[in-house]
Amino acid sequence: MFHRPELARKLAQQILHVSPTSASSSGVFLAAPRRTGKTTFMRHDLTPALREQGAMVIYVDLWEDPKADPSEVIVAAIRGALSNHEPALLRLAKGLGLGGAKVGGVEFSLDRIGLGKDVSLVQALSALSETSQTIIVLIIDEAQHAITTPAGNDAMFALKSARDELNSNQFGLRVVCTGSNRDKLAMLKNSKDQAFFGAPLINFPPLGEAYVKWFCDHTDDLPARLDPAIVAPLFLRSGNRPEILGAAADELRFDFTLEAEGLNERFVAAVESQISAANDDTMRVVHSLTPIQFAVLCVLAAAGEKYAPFESATLEKYRTAVRRVSGDDIAIEFPAVQQALAALQEKSLVWKASRGVYAIEDVALVELLRGHGYLEQL
Ligand SMILES: Nc1ncnc2c1ncn2[C@@H]1O[C@H](COP(=O)(O)OP(=O)(O)OP(=O)(O)O)[C@@H](O)[C@H]1O
Numbered sequence: 001m002f003h004r005p006e007l008a009r010k011l012a013q014q015i016l017h018v019s020p021t022s023a024s025s026s027g028v029f030l031a032a033p034r035r036t037g038k039t040t041f042m043r044h045d046l047t048p049a050l051r052e053q054g055a056m057v058i059y060v061d062l063w064e065d066p067k068a069d070p071s072e073v074i075v076a077a078i079r080g081a082l083s084n085h086e087p088a089l090l091r092l093a094k095g096l097g098l099g100g101a102k103v104g105g106v107e108f109s110l111d112r113i114g115l116g117k118d119v120s121l122v123q124a125l126s127a128l129s130e131t132s133q134t135i136i137v138l139i140i141d142e143a144q145h146a147i148t149t150p151a152g153n154d155a156m157f158a159l160k161s162a163r164d165e166l167n168s169n170q171f172g173l174r175v176v177c178t179g180s181n182r183d184k185l186a187m188l189k190n191s192k193d194q195a196f197f198g199a200p201l202i203n204f205p206p207l208g209e210a211y212v213k214w215f216c217d218h219t220d221d222l223p224a225r226l227d228p229a230i231v232a233p234l235f236l237r238s239g240n241r242p243e244i245l246g247a248a249a250d251e252l253r254f255d256f257t258l259e260a261e262g263l264n265e266r267f268v269a270a271v272e273s274q275i276s277a278a279n280d281d282t283m284r285v286v287h288s289l290t291p292i293q294f295a296v297l298c299v300l301a302a303a304g305e306k307y308a309p310f311e312s313a314t315l316e317k318y319r320t321a322v323r324r325v326s327g328d329d330i331a332i333e334f335p336a337v338q339q340a341l342a343a344l345q346e347k348s349l350v351w352k353a354s355r356g357v358y359a360i361e362d363v364a365l366v367e368l369l370r371g372h373g374y375l376e377q378l
């Protein structure tokens with residue numbers, strides 16, 4: 001795997017040492033498109049860098065189990081950290097008047113920690129902070145998922161209280177949230193009713209030329225060397241997604257007639273075909289939509305953060321889009337829009353926050369629709 005230790009070290013420093021004029025003690029939000037290496041970086045570069053600088057790291061991936069409520073996943077991660085740290089458990093048990101004799105055994109069960117349980121998340125994190133005497137960093141991967149359920153929202157507020165408590169009285173708590181969609185992540189911090197109001201939202205730097213060079217160095221099982229100068233622009237065109245390059249290299253690996261001569265040209269063709277295969281796949285789903293679903297998708301994609309699903313101006317736009325795709329001029333009513341949004345969610349094209357705010361699931365789709373001219377005049 002290709003590592004970015006320098007980026008990790010700088011980011012860790014930024015997270016841990018907050019300037020008194022910065023809002024980042026509220027948390028830091030990192031956004032980067034799908035499949036570009038966020039999780040890999042968080043786990044294998046950032047986590048070790050934070051630990052090296054003396055922090056305790058708790059990592060939570062809200063996509064790990066898409067069926068579980070995000071609040072449960074967050075609580076489970078905090079319980080997990082506690083179960084590795086007996087002094088904190090002892091303290092919590094004492095707080096409950098259990099004497100702490102049988103921690104981890106009969107008397108104190110981790111089930112007692114959670115939202116609305118005997119031990120709140122604030123108490124749990126405080127105990128961890130006090131007994132470990134270190135700053136705690138909670139990394140929440142795919143954090144936007146937290147605001148898709150009411151309990152998830154509650155968990156974010158519990159974390160905010162914990163952050164305030166630990167930052168003012170103890171060794172500090174930093175919450176680092178990542179996600180693949182800037183619009184969605186922004187919802188976690190833009191509104192005053194959100195737990196992490198005002199936290200900075202940073203575009204997480206994609207893998208670049210150093211990765212491409214590493215990739216070329218590590219495809220030495222091919223009959224000739226790939227040229228980084230040729231691969232770099234291809235990587236950019238593939239949306240900085242390592243898997244596209246990897247799949248193209250595999251295509252060549254399994255071609256047993258392959259020769260050294262013309263290898264780079266073959267690789268270019270393989271990457272191009274990977275890119276269009278990925279796009280064709282998405283467009284097949286789009287083309288299977290009903291005219292109204294397609295119209296709602298395009299209007300949402302064109303509006304982005306400003307999307308207001310049921311305003312009269314928006315209803316007119318649906319009408320325009322439906323006319324364009326089917327030739328039918330029909331008035332679009334509320335229930336039809338609601339149904340279309342539900343169907344689009346079902347197909348994982350559209351995402352909904354629990355407050356009823358919508359976003360396109362994958363930003364790459366917006367570009368694809370725009371490229372086909374579907375968003376013009378919407
Ligand atoms: N530094 C790296 N070196 C080599 N391969 C990488 C690196 N980073 C990512 N990859 C590869 O790219 C793919 C996507 O990586 P990863 O899952 O980390 O991305 P992500 O942005 O978290 O994706 P998602 O949007 O699905 O959460 C994986 O197959 C991974 O192995």
Ligand SMILES: [Mg+2]
Pocket residue numbers: 038039040141
């Ligand atoms: Mg990920």
